[in-house]
Every structure is written in structure tokens, then in C-alpha cells.
Amino acid sequence: MNFQEGSGSGLYGPIKGLLSEESPPMYRETSRKEYVTYLYSKGLDGTSISARKMAGSNNGRTQIVDSSEYDRRSEVQAFDDSKVGVKGLLDAGITKLLRIFLNNQPVIEKKSDSDAVTKLSIPVIDFEGGRHFHEQDPEVKKQFYSRDVTRMFTYNTNYDLHKASTANWRDTLYCVMVPNPPDPEEIPEVCRDVLIKYMEYVMKLGLTLYELLSEALGLNPNHLEDIESQRADIVREIKDACENWGFFQIVHHEIPSSVKEKVLKGVRHFHEQDSEVKKEFYSRDVTRKVTYNSNFDLLKSPTANWRDTLYCVMAPNPPDPEEIPEVCREVLIEYTKYIMKLGLTLFELLSEALQLKSDHLKDMECAEGLFITGHYYPACPEPDLTLGLSGHTDSGFLTIVLQDQIGGLQVFHKNQWVDVPFLPGALILITNDRFKSVLHRVLAKNVGPRISVASFFRMHFQEGSESRLYGPIRELLSDENPPIYRETSRKEYVTRLYNKGLDGTSLLSPFKLQK
Ligand SMILES: O=C(O)CCC(=O)C(=O)O
Numbered sequence: 001m002n003f004q005e006g007s008g009s010g011l012y013g014p015i016k017g018l019l020s021e022e023s024p025p026m027y028r029e030t031s032r033k034e035y036v037t038y039l040y041s042k043g044l045d046g047t048s049i050s051a052r053k054m055a056g057s058n059n060g061r062t063q064i065v066d067s068s069e070y071d072r073r074s075e076v077q078a079f080d081d082s083k084v085g086v087k088g089l090l091d092a093g094i095t096k097l098l099r100i101f102l103n104n105q106p107v108i109e110k111k112s113d114s115d116a117v118t119k120l121s122i123p124v125i126d127f128e129g130g131r132h133f134h135e136q137d138p139e140v141k142k143q144f145y146s147r148d149v150t151r152m153f154t155y156n157t158n159y160d161l162h163k164a165s166t167a168n169w170r171d172t173l174y175c176v177m178v179p180n181p182p183d184p185e186e187i188p189e190v191c192r193d194v195l196i197k198y199m200e201y202v203m204k205l206g207l208t209l210y211e212l213l214s215e216a217l218g219l220n221p222n223h224l225e226d227i228e229s230q231r232a233d234i235v236r237e238i239k240d241a242c243e244n245w246g247f248f249q250i251v252h253h254e255i256p257s258s259v260k261e262k263v264l265k266g267v268r269h270f271h272e273q274d275s276e277v278k279k280e281f282y283s284r285d286v287t288r289k290v291t292y293n294s295n296f297d298l299l300k301s302p303t304a305n306w307r308d309t310l311y312c313v314m315a316p317n318p319p320d321p322e323e324i325p326e327v328c329r330e331v332l333i334e335y336t337k338y339i340m341k342l343g344l345t346l347f348e349l350l351s352e353a354l355q356l357k358s359d360h361l362k363d364m365e366c367a368e369g370l371f372i373t374g375h376y377y378p379a380c381p382e383p384d385l386t387l388g389l390s391g392h393t394d395s396g397f398l399t400i401v402l403q404d405q406i407g408g409l410q411v412f413h414k415n416q417w418v419d420v421p422f423l424p425g426a427l428i429l430i431t432n433d434r435f436k437s438v439l440h441r442v443l444a445k446n447v448g449p450r451i452s453v454a455s456f457f458r459m460h461f462q463e464g465s466e467s468r469l470y471g472p473i474r475e476l477l478s479d480e481n482p483p484i485y486r487e488t489s490r491k492e493y494v495t496r497l498y499n500k501g502l503d504g505t506s507l508l509s510p511f512k513l514q515k
């Protein structure tokens with residue numbers, strides 16, 4: 001807290017639960033005021049302070065293919081029997097796409113036509129706000145220049161200019177954001193919105209870190225935090241994103257960059273192994289926990305996509321580690337732990353956003369099943385004639401997608417396809433049911449490979465109890481809000497997905513009740 005915030009009389013000292021005769025206190029108690037005053041009077045002196053409509057617009061190029069002109073089934077089968085995937089086709093030097101990849105939707109807009117792609121963009125937090133403040137006209141900035149530590153917003157050069165032996169080459173904008181947020185009008189306009197949003201993310205990250213630090217000290221996870229109120233802001237943002245987009249990007253989550261880089265690399269290594277090594281995994285047997293193939297729906301869908309995938313059923317019953325390809329074994333196991341944890345956090349926030357108790361979605365077993373897919377989209381010789389992944393809605397309760405820097409993922413929003421830009425460190429999340437289940441696809445590109453890892457929270461065929469039925473959450477139903485969908489079992493639902501393939505239509509529509 002800053003000077004003027006909170007109770008002045010609270011004292012802080014070593015956590016009592018950590019003290020004993022062998023570990024007597026090493027530091028005396030102090031008040032916030034004494035501590036922060038000391039910081040300001042000392043300055044930085046080098047010492048410790050000890051403290052995606054489907055047709056889209058028609059102005060693009062169209063591609064119509066009559067699939068009855070050739071024996072599609074046997075060409076598909078021949079491709080499947082080769083077990084080399086689209087990567088194998090590229091490696092063999094093809095420069096023209098096999099017919100099975102040509103898009104036979106009645107119309108597909110030319111994807112590279114930027115006018116056909118919307119100017120709408122996924123809400124992303126602009127972290128440039130701080131820089132804009134400093135690059136304003138000095139006269140504008142002067143009104144904030146102050147050393148009055150009771151002001152919520154100030155700007156100056158070296159907060160300790162008058163105390164420190166050496167001044168530093170730096171100007172700073174200071175903002176006291178919680179517990180009593182300033183009136184937004186007090187925040188410099190050029191960075192107002194971004195500071196407010198940024199604060200929300202930082203508060204959330206702080207909570208997580210406090211929990212981890214508490215646990216590292218062997219204390220109750222809530223020991224170090226009592227700033228839970230900030231969670232309400234995140235829940236509000238999530239509700240808004242889920243109702244309006246069915247999609248959001250998250251930054252500042254708990255998965256270390258190193259783990260994300262390693263899992264993308266691991267998936268790439270798997271796909272770039274010798275075809276003979278990969279063939280032992282090539283299968284369409286949905287009862288196997290770890291398989292690899294090109295287009296899970298190759299034999300059902302109207303068009304093949306330019307993509308190969310490694311599939312791993314990781315929860316509730318993980319495979320024997322030996323079953324996971326060696327080149328990505330360790331990292332997939334590690335990534336699973338992080339994704340399960342992040343999933344639990346997201347299900348809590350989503351439950352709250354639905355005004356249910358935090359554990360509601362978890363208690364419904366939404367977080368029990370995890371199906372991880374490692375996609376490989378090689379550079380495509382004719383990217384305008386096919387797709388990396390046809391338009392679809394996902395089959396799980398929630399999907400967390402990690403994509404690399406190549407891009408190509410799009411979501412359908414307000415009758416337009418919107419690009420999902422690569423954000424370093426961002427995860428992409430797709431929600432189902434009351435919240436929008438967003439239609440999305442991946443473009444094929446002439447650069448690549450593009451790697452992505454999509455983690456679906458859903459059980460696979462053989463997992464969990466077969467009799468369990470899923471339908472609209474009862475607590476969300478009322479006379480004004482009658483159920484829109486009928487109940488279904490996991491088996492019926494997943495079987496439908498596999499029988500239907502990705503044909504550009506919503507997976508949920510067959511489960512709609514008649515009006
Ligand atoms: O590769 C991507 O970015 C998206 C993958 C996806 O939507 C899926 O696997 O369902």
C-alpha cells in the first residue's frame with residue numbers, strides 16, 4: 001500500500017506461524033507508514049530495504065469444386081494409407097494440392113483479401129500507454145510533475161532526487177491504484193484505459209504469486225493476500241468476453257514461457273521425425289490414448305485440411321508415459337499439469353461469471369477430462385485453395401489454444417472473420433453453451449510450419465462414466481430462460497463429432513430443442 005492507504009495502525013513483522021525458539025524473529029515490527037517513509041527518505045542507494053457468416057463477403061475470389069468428378073473416397077484412403085501426413089506431401093516436393101484438399105464449400109472468400117477480413121480486432125491490452133504519457137508535450141506533463149506523496153498520480157524525475165547521491169537517467173509516472181482507485185479523470189488520458197486494465201491483470205497475478213509464496217512457506221494459500229475484491233473485475237471481463245465473443249486471449253497467466261516454448265518445440269519435433277518413426281503412431285483407433293494422423297475426420301469431412309495432428313488423452317486417466325512419443329514426452333506431461341491448473345482457475349472464474357458458486361463447473365466434472373492435440377500446419381503450396389482447419393465449433397467445455405508466431409487462426413464475430421494475432425505468451429480460450437461457442441478456423445499459409453497446441457477440457461470416448469448426462473445448467477434455467485438444448489451423454493456427443501467431421505456447421509445445433 002501507499003502512504004495514505006489502509007489503516008495506519010497495522011503493524012507488520014515476521015509471520016507468527018513461522019516463528020519458534022529455533023527461528024526467533026530477526027526483524028522488528030513496523031508500520032506501513034514508517035516503512036514507506038523510510039524508503040522515500042533513503043532513496044535507491046544500493047542497499048537493501050529488507051522489505052469467423054460462413055459465406056462472408058462475396059468480393060473475394062471463389063473456389064467451387066465438384067467432388068463427384070473423381071473418386072474422392074479412394075484418394076482419401078490412399079492418402080491415409082501412406083501415413084505420411086500433409087508434411088509428407090510437402091517433403092515429397094508437391095507444388096499442387098491433391099484434390100482432397102480443395103475447398104468444396106460453395107463459396108470461400110479469398111482469404112488474403114484484407115477487405116474481406118474484418119478490421120475488428122480481438123480485444124488486446126495495449127501496453128504502449130506508459131510510453132505515450134512520457135512522449136507528450138512537456139507542458140501537458142507538467143501538471144502532473146510533483147513530489148507530493150499524498151497525490152494519487154504524479155510524475156517526476158527520480159523520486160529520490162533530493163536525497164540520492166547520484167541521480168538516475170529516468171522519468172517516472174506514479175499511480176496509486178488500490179485499494180482506493182483514483183477517479184478515472186485523475187489518470188492521464190493517454191494511458192487511462194490501459195492502466196486500469198493492466199492493474200486488473202497485475203492484481204490477479206499478484207494474488208497467484210501470494211498464494212504460491214504462502215505455500216512455499218508452508219502456510220495456508222490465503223495467508224498473504226486479502227485483496228480478493230479485484231477478482232470481481234476479472235470475472236466481469238470474462239463474462240463480457242464470453243457473452244460477446246466466446247473467446248478471449250489471456251496474458252500474465254501462470255504457465256512459464258519456457259514451458260510454452262518447449263511444448264511447441266516438442267510438437268514440432270514429433271512431426272519432423274522420420275515418417276517411419278511416426279507411422280507407428282498413425283491410427284484412427286479412438287480407443288488409443290496417443291495417436292497421430294492427418295485430419296481426424298478425413299474419411300467423413302467434405303474437404304481435407306492442410307494439417308497433421310498428434311492426439312493425447314491426458315486426463316482423467318493419463319497414458320503410460322512410455323506410450324507418449326519420446327521427443328515430447330516430458331514436456332507434454334509438464335504442460336498437462338499447468339493446463340489442468342489453469343483450467344481449474346478458469347472454470348472457477350467462468351462459474352462466477354455465470355453467477356454460480358466457484359466450484360460449480362468443477363463439480364460438474366468439466367475439468368476432469370483433458371485431450372491435448374499438437375497441430376502441425378506445414379507451409380502450403382496453394383494456400384488460397386484450402387484451409388489449415390475448416391470452420392468449426394469445439395467439442396469440449398473449454399479449449400485453451402497455444403499458437404506460435406505464424407498466425408492464421410480466425411474467429412467469426414459479427415458476421416466477419418477476425419484474425420487472432422499472435423501475442424507472445426498469450427493463450428487463447430474458447431467457451432461453450434450459455435457463453436458463445438465461437439466458430440473458428442485456421443487459414444493455410446505459404447509460410448510455415450505453424451505449430452499450435454489445443455487443449456480440450458472434455459472426456460474422450462472411453463473415459464468416465466457412460467451414463468452421465470450433460471445439458472443446460474439447471475440453476476441457469478427459469479420460465480423466462482427455458483432450456484435451449486436437450487441433454488446428451490458424452491459418448492453421443494463425441495461420437496457425433498467424429499461422424500460429422502468438420503463441415504463448417506455448429507456441433508451444438510443438433511442438440512437444440514424444437515421451439
Ligand atoms: O490451431 C489452432 O490455432 C486452432 C486449433 C483448433 O481450433 C482446434 O484444434 O479445435
Ligand SMILES: [Fe+2]
Nearest residue numbers: 392393394440
Ligand atoms: Fe477448435
